[in-house]
Amino acid sequence: MIPLLDLNAQYEQIGADLEAAVLRVLRSGRYILGEEVAEFERNFASYCGVRHGIAVNTGTSAIHLSLVAAGIGRGDEVITTPFTFVATVAAILYAGARPVLVDIDPVTMTLDPALVEAAISPATKAIIPVHLYGQMADMDPLLMLADRHGLVVIEDACQSHGAEYKGRRAGSLGLSGCFSFYPGKNLGACGEGGILVTNNEALATAARCLRDWGQQERYHHVAKGFNYRMDAIQGAVLGVKLTHLEDWTERRRSHAGAYDRLLGGNPTMQLPTALSDRRHVYHVYAVRSRERDALQASLASAGVQTGLHYPIPVHLQRAYADLGYRRGDFPEAETAARQVLSLPMYPELTPAQIETVAAAVARDIHVH
Structure with a gap:
């Protein structure tokens, strides 16, 4: 049998490095966030060509967090594609917003920019293009539309680590880019994981606070946040894998x-x-x-x-x-x-x- 995906083949090549990284975390006694995660955040943000990375527990959480940190919620509409994993739409609903779906371009199977403008209403606040199968959506016309209508663009890059559009990396074109590290992804954790990357300082600050129960410092909750923290073991594993x-x-x-x-x-x-x-x-x-x-x-x-x-x-x-x-x-x-x-x-x-x-x-x- 030729499998669709073979994670054992990957493990055979880098298993010793992964085991050493995991053991390092186990011996450290620091199992949530910490320096392993912080280092991975810095390195992955740099890989994407942006300044900030906020590591979370799933790609879905990254999209949800991006929406909430951008101030999008109840009564707002967010345009996206029906041809995606359901998490894209679920994250919009988690934020309290309404998903508005727009058909795909038949060649790339990504959101068709030519159809988006007709779907924009006074309630529209954001567009989430999905970079499907490893190829980015047609971003220039989407960004121009967003600029003209005062909308936020959040990239669902969960399938497109390292993809590029006109020389720019996935995750670097919108207000934020959201990645999944589900084990089968091009960059996969040994478990669940995700990250949002951004050049926007205010969004990064808000997202860091919101992923950790809305705390600015321990037990000082300034916002109604979430438990979206990344495990240190996943940060260490991803740090090893990012080099490959x-x-x-x-x-x-x-x-x-x-x-x-x-x-x-x-x-x-x-x-x-x-x-x-x-x-x-x-x-x-x-x-x-x-x-x-x-x-x-x-x-x-x-x-x-x-x-x-x-x-x-x-x-x-x-x-x-x-x-x-x-x-x-x-x-x-x-x-x-x-x-x-x-x-x-x-x-x-x-x-x-x-x-x-x-x-x-x-x-x-x-x-x-």
Whole structure:
């Protein structure tokens, strides 16, 4: 079986360094926040090209915290995409705001800037573009729209560590950028983790306070905050892994290039489009096929594990039916949800494994 993701392969390479970092934390007796987390915050912010990093317990918390620290709450509207993991929309609801969904561009499957302006109302306060699968949304027109209407832009960069748009790193273009360190991400913790990065001093100060129960100093609560602190073990683990991120990213990009060569020219399948003004970091390698379910079954029978990111758009999830949207409201998102299939993608993939996956795809196409 060729897995969709192989975290054991990563551990085999850097396990000794991870164990040493964890042991260092265990021996320190300081298990929440602390210098391990602070050092990682500094290094990751620098990696993103911004001044401040505020480490938290999940990517979802990073988005929620960004909204609250920006003063967005009850009665406000926030524009985002229906083609994302539900956490993007959930975080808006946590803040007390109303998610307003806008369809995607069919090429990048990210928020379509051409459709956003029509969704802006007097209650709109923010836009959250999602940098999907490792490629950034089209930020310039979104930032211009936001500037014209006095809106905040918060980047959901949970899938795009190290991605770039016109030479600028994900997380550095909006008021803040939000990242997840869920274990399967390009930079993953050994557990849960997240961070928000920003150049805005006031936002950074507010977010640091809010993540730790609204304390400015111990037991002095100046705001109604949250328990969103990062564990020191995760800070230490991420510090080790961050030193490998660029190498891992280039390997992902190389693997994607190999897939492109082996799968190109197939009229029944659409490959990921890596735009020339962006650096795609391939959190997943998602192809599109009208016969997606049959292709997935065929690959499974050939010993190739695949994934669906995401088979049901947010507006059609039962839990979010109260947003008031119906089937047909976002045709591009709904079509993508029926067609996308993620092939195995992780830095340790071998050329032989990639060739095996491509051959299995070719056999399925020949059969159909």
